[in-house]
Amino acid sequence: MKTAMRLACSLAGALALTASGAAPAFAQDHDAHSRSVQQTQTADQKKQANALVRIVRESTGRFRDATVAENEGYGLLFGCVSGGEYGAMGLHYVNFPLVADGLIDATKPEIVLYEPTPNGGLRITGVDYLVFAADWNQTHTSAPELNGQLFHFFDAPNRYGLPPFYTLHVWAWKDNPTGTFTNWNPKVSCDGFNGQQD
Numbered sequence: 001m002k003t004a005m006r007l008a009c010s011l012a013g014a015l016a017l018t019a020s021g022a023a024p025a026f027a028q029d030h031d032a033h034s035r036s037v038q039q040t041q042t043a044d045q046k047k048q049a050n051a052l053v054r055i056v057r058e059s060t061g062r063f064r065d066a067t068v069a070e071n072e073g074y075g076l077l078f079g080c081v082s083g084g085e086y087g088a089m090g091l092h093y094v095n096f097p098l099v100a101d102g103l104i105d106a107t108k109p110e111i112v113l114y115e116p117t118p119n120g121g122l123r124i125t126g127v128d129y130l131v132f133a134a135d136w137n138q139t140h141t142s143a144p145e146l147n148g149q150l151f152h153f154f155d156a157p158n159r160y161g162l163p164p165f166y167t168l169h170v171w172a173w174k175d176n177p178t179g180t181f182t183n184w185n186p187k188v189s190c191d192g193f194n195g196q197q198d
Helices: 002-019 030-034 043-064 066-071 096-100 133-139
Strands: 074-082 088-095 111-116 122-132 152-154 165-170
Touching: 043 066, 043 122, 043 165, 066 074, 066 088, 074 111, 088 096, 088 122, 096 122, 122 133, 133 165
Parallel strands: none
Antiparallel strands: 074 088, 088 111, 111 122, 122 165, 152 165
């Protein structure tokens, strides 16, 4: 855990230097989107969204066992992220090499999301794709998207201590009444988190 934190701090520090001066491309604002009402989707948009959820489930099914995710380079960072009245995001298991590569691949999420259970276990809830804005904006003129889902932009400073970044949550393993791709899930809770998860 200490190694993961040191790596996170050094990665964030190094990437913060590259993020200075990066102009954000158009993206959804993370706070406004968390309060938004689901919009009606066209048949094609629903098809794309369902395909992305299917990709996530096929790519991360093995991570239902969190030790498999840990063995593949994912580690807990940020504790359990709660959003008060909006619900929670839960536990973020981050794969630093995937974050650092600046790429987005639907089959390789940078973060796997878990919810702590009352008995001290972990239940997979979804994934979070993340790319630093400085990396993305160097070669793109618009915000990233996957299967028609536009990423959300988090500016700096932010609660994570990261440079500006784009992110997309996909609640593929736990229903989210506010939307499959919103940041906060009112059905996720941090109540079972004791700060000791490995």
